Amino acid sequence: MAPPIPKSGPDMAVTVEAPAAPGPFVLVCEHASNAFPAPWGDLGLSAAQRQAHIAWDPGALGLARALARRLEAPLVAANQSRLIYDLNRPPHSPGAMAARSEVHDIPGNAALGPTERLTRTEAIYLPFHARVQAELARRLAQGQRPVMVTVHSFTPVFNGQPRAVELGIIHDAAPALAQAVLAESLTQTHLAARLNEPYSAADEVTHTLALHATPMGLLNVMLEIRNDLIATPEAEEGMAELLAPVLRAARARLEAA
């Protein structure tokens, strides 16, 4: 079970599970939660909207936890909906506090002023990324070379278009780990795995990688799993059972090179 989520203070926005885990991977789940805590509340969204993929990445937290157990990895996860602050976007991005997502207007984000944007940035973005940076820096200081993996899910149908890809493997400036994960996925699994689908860095979805892994020269990759494949706890465990060996083998390829 996850530790209780603090209701206020610098750790309100972020949960770190197993911070002392000994494995080489550090997992990050920016879109783990569809909670709409005070002081923001539901942003004027219906219950159905708050359950939908626009509010979070369904299945991503369960998959990330199942991967973390198998990889003996720490997991840094968000405690609130991406619609309050999307932690994979910098503070100046319109998508950080999106006024519209897919076909949905977000009433509580309409015409946000600079004061509210500052408040959310200080309450959510800064503490979350400070924790990610700390987890990486602590390992670097002790002579380890952590490998960063961000875990996401995507909707099978977007703007009415079905998506065939099942596992998207996305990179930012350094493609090495993504390429190795693709090769291992195609060898070890029957998943329809594709590089830089359904999104790529050009869609501005690699902020977390660019902010933390690139400046340190760390191996890194963003995983996007189609959310119908991780729709139950059993499916999340099954997907982790497939992907943990893929990640281990991909890292081993590069460490040996």
Add this chain to the structure above:
Amino acid sequence: MAPPIPKSGPDMAVTVEAPAAPGPFVLVCEHASNAFPAPWGDLGLSAAQRQAHIAWDPGALGLARALARRLEAPLVAANQSRLIYDLNRPPHSPGAMAARSEVHDIPGNAALGPTERLTRTEAIYLPFHARVQAELARRLAQGQRPVMVTVHSFTPVFNGQPRAVELGIIHDAAPALAQAVLAESLTQTHLAARLNEPYSAADEVTHTLALHATPMGLLNVMLEIRNDLIATPEAEEGMAELLAPVLRAARARLEAA
């Protein structure tokens, strides 16, 4: 005058002067101080060594403050010697807690173990860079595009070799502001200004730029002033009087482009 430096807690390592200053520049001075506070103390160095350029960048803080006043800029400055932790190096760099600098052995840094490296990283590196990130993020959240300038000085003679360059203008991945500062320096001043001298990114001296400016797409530059040109308060003021218009004009070139 600077505010008093806290003796402990998360702000022990860093001072932010004029955090609410309204100008577009954010100044950073990683090597501002030659203080050797507890619990580290003098690392076994002599008084002369603690005054020398290996311990800090003489004149850099005075110049940075004089620039900050003219540019109405916040200034983020270190509170301790670079020999305790060099804030322009990541935690895994041997130079972060150097065992040797130029021709000097640093006794207190000989054979540091992972526990001491972790302690210094958590006490100094993480709080300092969290403050730099916060100053930039707050401005970005409010719709501003801050410009990051790091302020350094270098010794006129290094390993016995005199250096002719007076103003070094150094860039990381994005050269635009450095090139504009060079052009304005050559037009507005008689300084011997050079691009990427006496160091360059290849010497791993651009960590702060890579960590904060590159991921946000911000204009950024590292200034290196030969320290004999800023050896008195009057000289620091005089250099700031030269360089503040250079920085303003360089930014204006790029904002207009």
